[in-house]
Amino acid sequence: MGATLRALRALVLLAGFYLLGVFLLAALAGGDYLLYLHAPAGVAAKLYLVSVLLAIPLVRGLFMLRTPKGEEIAGLPVTEADEPELWRTVRELAEQVGTRAPSRIVLTGDVNAAVGEDARLLGLLPGRRSLYLGIPLAQGLTEAQLRAVLAHELGHYANSDTRLAAISVRGRAQVLRTIAHFEERADRTAGRERARQEKRNTRAAAKGKKGKEAEAGHAGITYRAMARIYIGYAKLYFRATLAGSRRQEYAADAAAARIAGRDATASALREIPALDAAFGFYMERYATLGSETGLLPPRGEVFGGFGRMLNARQLELVELRTQLPTEPSSPYDSHPPIADRVQHVEALPADGRAEEARGAALALLADPERTLAALEDAVLTDEVRRFRRTRDWQELLDGAMAEGLGSLSTPLHRALAFYTKDQPTLPALLQVIDDGQLWQLARRLPLSDEAAAAKGRAFREFARPALRESLNSMALADLSARSLLSWEFSWSQPATVHLPPAPDGEEADLGAAIEAAVADHPDTGPLRALLSHTPRERETDTRP
Amino acid sequence: MTVLLWTLGILATPFVLFALYLAGVFVKELFSPSDDSDDAAETAGKLGLLPAERQNAEHAGPLPAGWEAAFAAVRGGDWKAAAALLRDIGRDWERRSMAAYLLAEMAAEEDGWLLAWEADLADDPDAAVVRARSTVILAWKLRGAKRANYTTSEQFAGFHRTLQASREEIARAAALNPDDPTPYITEIWVALGLGYPHSEMDKLWTEITARSPHHYEAHFSALQYWCEKWRGSQALATEFAERAAARAPLGSLLTVLPLIAHFEHDKSDDTSADITPEMVARVDAGLADAAAADPAHPRLPELRHLLAFYLSLQDRDEMALEQFKLVDGYVNALPWRYEGDGEAMAAYYCRIRNASAQAASAGTA
Numbered sequence: 001m002g003a004t005l006r007a008l009r010a011l012v013l014l015a016g017f018y019l020l021g022v023f024l025l026a027a028l029a030g031g032d033y034l035l036y037l038h039a040p041a042g043v044a045a046k047l048y049l050v051s052v053l054l055a056i057p058l059v060r061g062l063f064m065l066r067t068p069k070g071e072e073i074a075g076l077p078v079t080e081a082d083e084p085e086l087w088r089t090v091r092e093l094a095e096q097v098g099t100r101a102p103s104r105i106v107l108t109g110d111v112n113a114a115v116g117e118d119a120r121l122l123g124l125l126p127g128r129r130s131l132y133l134g135i136p137l138a139q140g141l142t143e144a145q146l147r148a149v150l151a152h153e154l155g156h157y158a159n160s161d162t163r164l165a166a167i168s169v170r171g172r173a174q175v176l177r178t179i180a181h182f183e184e185r186a187d188r189t190a191g192r193e194r195a196r197q198e199k200r201n202t203r204a205a206a207k208g209k210k211g212k213e214a215e216a217g218h219a220g221i222t223y224r225a226m227a228r229i230y231i232g233y234a235k236l237y238f239r240a241t242l243a244g245s246r247r248q249e250y251a252a253d254a255a256a257a258r259i260a261g262r263d264a265t266a267s268a269l270r271e272i273p274a275l276d277a278a279f280g281f282y283m284e285r286y287a288t289l290g291s292e293t294g295l296l297p298p299r300g301e302v303f304g305g306f307g308r309m310l311n312a313r314q315l316e317l318v319e320l321r322t323q324l325p326t327e328p329s330s331p332y333d334s335h336p337p338i339a340d341r342v343q344h345v346e347a348l349p350a351d352g353r354a355e356e357a358r359g360a361a362l363a364l365l366a367d368p369e370r371t372l373a374a375l376e377d378a379v380l381t382d383e384v385r386r387f388r389r390t391r392d393w394q395e396l397l398d399g400a401m402a403e404g405l406g407s408l409s410t411p412l413h414r415a416l417a418f419y420t421k422d423q424p425t426l427p428a429l430l431q432v433i434d435d436g437q438l439w440q441l442a443r444r445l446p447l448s449d450e451a452a453a454a455k456g457r458a459f460r461e462f463a464r465p466a467l468r469e470s471l472n473s474m475a476l477a478d479l480s481a482r483s484l485l486s487w488e489f490s491w492s493q494p495a496t497v498h499l500p501p502a503p504d505g506e507e508a509d510l511g512a513a514i515e516a517a518v519a520d521h522p523d524t525g526p527l528r529a530l531l532s533h534t535p536r537e538r539e540t541d542t543r544p
Numbered sequence: 545m546t547v548l549l550w551t552l553g554i555l556a557t558p559f560v561l562f563a564l565y566l567a568g569v570f571v572k573e574l575f576s577p578s579d580d581s582d583d584a585a586e587t588a589g590k591l592g593l594l595p596a597e598r599q600n601a602e603h604a605g606p607l608p609a610g611w612e613a614a615f616a617a618v619r620g621g622d623w624k625a626a627a628a629l630l631r632d633i634g635r636d637w638e639r640r641s642m643a644a645y646l647l648a649e650m651a652a653e654e655d656g657w658l659l660a661w662e663a664d665l666a667d668d669p670d671a672a673v674v675r676a677r678s679t680v681i682l683a684w685k686l687r688g689a690k691r692a693n694y695t696t697s698e699q700f701a702g703f704h705r706t707l708q709a710s711r712e713e714i715a716r717a718a719a720l721n722p723d724d725p726t727p728y729i730t731e732i733w734v735a736l737g738l739g740y741p742h743s744e745m746d747k748l749w750t751e752i753t754a755r756s757p758h759h760y761e762a763h764f765s766a767l768q769y770w771c772e773k774w775r776g777s778q779a780l781a782t783e784f785a786e787r788a789a790a791r792a793p794l795g796s797l798l799t800v801l802p803l804i805a806h807f808e809h810d811k812s813d814d815t816s817a818d819i820t821p822e823m824v825a826r827v828d829a830g831l832a833d834a835a836a837a838d839p840a841h842p843r844l845p846e847l848r849h850l851l852a853f854y855l856s857l858q859d860r861d862e863m864a865l866e867q868f869k870l871v872d873g874y875v876n877a878l879p880w881r882y883e884g885d886g887e888a889m890a891a892y893y894c895r896i897r898n899a900s901a902q903a904a905s906a907g908t909a
Contacts, residue, residue: 448696
């Protein structure tokens with residue numbers, strides 16, 4: 001099957017997607033006409049009614065095909081005056097790829113680059129073209145690698161082997177969006193119904209009646225039925241066009257390799273999953289460190305910190321790069337597994353361009369500092385932007401840790417409150433231990449079946465890890481409340497805690513003190529000694 | 545007329561009673577059919593063999609004289625009884641490792657007496673060896689006896705943590721009594737749990753055989769390591785067992801090893817694999833070994849239990865019965881031990897024993 005024929009088939013299938021409802025309605029109408037001709041009037045009347053009931057969801061489905069405009073991705077649109085170098089690069093790449101340059105560039109806050117088009121006429125006609133470029137992606141790639149990524153994205157719109165290929169790409173995007181829209185609306189309807197039922201149940205419960213289990217029931221069933229028909233068809237569509245779209249991905253990779261160099265393309269493909277994982281880690285451990293306490297890193301650092309972390313954790317990145325995903329990311333994904341794509345690109349003949357444009361891609365921006373700060377305003381929600389900005393990362397860490405320890409509630413807290421029917425404080429806990437009741441208290445911890453069944457030393461061994469961890473947190477919280485802790489911020493390692501030095505000048509050994517307090521025959525002496533330190537030593541420290 | 549009815553009624557009474565008896569038997573048979581096992585148990589009882597509920601499921605045979613009393617004293621918190629027991633045993637390594645194990649089992653439950661011992665006698669090698677063994681036993685208790693799939697990550701974490709902690713104690717016990725193989729034997733169970741590579745196991749084995757070349761517990765433990773279910777394979781286990789048995793002098797009881805290697809890897813449902821000429825020869829070698837052994841060897845009953853089992857499977861019931869009579873009263877040994885705890889163990893033992901007793905009595909009758 002030639003490329004044109006393939007594209008034509010995709011086109012017909014795409015048309016079928018929109019005509020599906022019409023066909024089904026026509027079939028119903030045809031059935032009714034046959035009834036009118038051949039069936040006795042009484043029976044026919046009843047069946048008309050059934051066919052009308054069946055037609056309702058079909059008609060609704062037809063209206064649902066009108067998807068709303070794609071939701072605008074949160075980002076920072078940049079004009080040519082803002083970022084001349086970036087615009088020049090993109091124009092140049094588009095020209096080399098042989099397609100129209102995008103009319104808009106939007107910087108986003110994720111590890112992603114995409115070219116999107118507001119296609120008109122059900123995806124048949126081209127529309128305004130936008131390039132979305134994730135700043136975290138630019139932070140992790142070299143200039144050559146970023147060029148490869150952009151060339152690939154632009155390449156989707158300019159496969160020289162077929163003029164119609166762009167249509168199937170647009171069609172694909174449109175179908176995907178329609179399905180997403182269907183599912184969303186079905187979920188929303190079902191959710192509304194569930195909420196209604198729950199409310200009814202609360203009322204019933206208030207009167208002492210047992211309410212029905214809240215469930216979506218039949219609400220949203222017409223949506224879901226319709227969605228199922230269209231999703232089924234969409235799957236058929238995707239399966240039929242999958243081979244073609246895979247071919248296009250490989251072709252886009254080849255175009256990228258031609259324009260940006262083979263090695264840059266292959267290494268960019270390897271880099272993206274690694275960056276993705278690293279960015280997820282960064283967001284969880286660094287950027288959102290103060291989310292509980294309402295603290296934000298300094299302006300520009302929400303994304304700027306990612307670059308610092310990448311620099312500090314080069315060795316871990318090397319490891320991440322070697323683990324390429326071998327599965328497609330979703331059944332709807334047109335991209336072949338990254339491992340296959342890397343293999344295809346690396347199989348191309350060497351082009352001797354390994355040393356090209358090795359500078360950081362972020363240097364394409366006119367003023368990276370200013371852009372990183374402006375991006376925060378564009379992508380952070382208003383609520384988050386109202387958080388207090390800390391002076392530096394260290395302050396953010398200190399604030400987050402102090403707050404976290406201040407509102408601490410470990411399993412040991414709960415066990416202690418249950419055991420003493422009193423406030424679960426550290427002094428109360430130490431008193432319980434001194435009274436020889438630690439192991440009775442440990443029986444109140446949440447225990448696994450095995451631990452609960454164990455006796456003697458075996459039980460103590462099962463309970464000890466939880467005791468050790470909770471007591472450690474409680475001791476840290478106590479020291480933190482008296483401002484005796486200092487935290488060491490690091491881009492390359494988890495934060496470490498420093499205790500006030502012991503009288504002999506050594507750093508106090510909290511681990512050993514905890515160990516003694518949860519030993520088979522506990523001794524709280526070392527821990528009490530450690531906790532009773534006054535901040536005197538720290539004062540001498542800070543003296544010049 | 546009335547008189548006639550009365551007469552008939554009186555005459556009919558025995559018939560009615562008989563009919564009721566028959567019906568009763570029928571009903572009883574219907575709901576709980578009497579089987580041969582009752583007869584077999586009766587036969588065994590006549591031979592003076594004990595019923596399942598009177599079998600000791602703690603040990604494989606009677607403990608050496610004086611041990612029971614010492615253990616009772618230790619349970620009461622008197623560590624001096626334990627110290628005296630190990631001091632009296634001295635350099636009898638078979639007994640020392642066995643006594644240390646049994647003491648350590650107690651210390652793995654609660655170790656107050658052992659802590660007192662350690663506090664009163666610093667660096668006592670006997671306390672050190674009991675400490676090391678008790679930590680390893682504790683680790684295995686944390687793991688539980690189930691297969692890996694049914695063992696939780698919490699259990700595995702405790703198991704590995706405790707085994708790791710035991711290594712230092714083992715090294716300490718070995719340093720305090722350099723001639724004693726017991727610490728190294730203890731370490732085999734660490735090797736099993738932590739999965740020492742074969743090379744490490746071979747080094748450990750050199751240490752053991754240099755101190756006691758034909759030690760029963762050492763060979764038993766090492767064979768477990770070489771079994772397929774742990775760190776070896778059927779071929780490795782069989783090779784180890786055959787070689788050790790061939791090299792050992794008569795009376796050292798190591799002829800038990802090929803039997804265990806066979807038992808550990810036998811997955812068949814019938815006895816065809818147990819009645820091969822090779823297995824018959826192994827059992828014969830075991831019988832000769834047992835006959836030549838010191839009758840007071842504390843491990844002799846373990847060999848006899850396995851011999852009785854295989855003799856019974858090989859339909860050599862009279863010989864089996866001879867072995868059963870020698871060990872009766874104790875059932876904590878292979879193969880019964882794998883059947884489960886206490887009752888299940890004893891029930892399995894009695895089932896096989898009674899079958900042999902019945903077959904033997906039928907043969908002589």
